[in-house]
Amino acid sequence: GNSVTQMEGPVTLSEEAFLTINCTYTATGYPSLFWYVQYPGEGLQLLLKATKADDKGSNKGFEATYRKETTSFHLEKGSVQVSDSAVYFCALTSSGTYKYIFGTGTRLKVLA
């Protein structure tokens, strides 16, 4: 079945450091890929998405590129801020199921 694997956290960085959170997936067909973010005490919210191979999703300085050849959708940001501290979830959906599959989440802590 479909699945998503994320790097384990927590990830601790200093402000202005470069961020990479790895995400790989297993899916049949052509899934859509997402990154959701969960700030403390809140539900998840969509950060970015990509719906086909080689698409790049971007938002708030975060980027991720849909790589079909490596089945990956790594999240990157060039310079993190303390306000980026949150839990990040990689997810996929595939046509016909309407079901989202989420990774286990990666906690990011950014220190001033």
Add this chain to the structure above:
Amino acid sequence: KAGVTQTPRYLIKTRGQQVTLSCSPISGHRSVSWYQQTPGQGLQFLFEYFSETQRNKGNFPGRFSGRQFSNSRSEMNVSTLELGDSALYLCASRQTWTLSFRAFNEKLFFGSGTQLSVL
């Protein structure tokens, strides 16, 4: 427009009891899905409802059930609670006006969740 509303925010129950959680989706959204979030397992899909019909179900025991009303509000019920049911339960809605091919990549709008503690 109001967001997804979940009630109650916190619940404390004892083993063997049952619990009902409520979710009001964003106005106009017809699809509601439920997730269980735990530190070790991340988000686990429970089920999704669309126009009062269960469209998808995850791998949870029959003690977990749900329903959706004609106004799209949804409830989730857990009977005979176990310690392992302690988790944050999240509800999410999406518009899904049609069951079109592209509808599967609509974004989800999440509520803040109900934190359930089973003692």
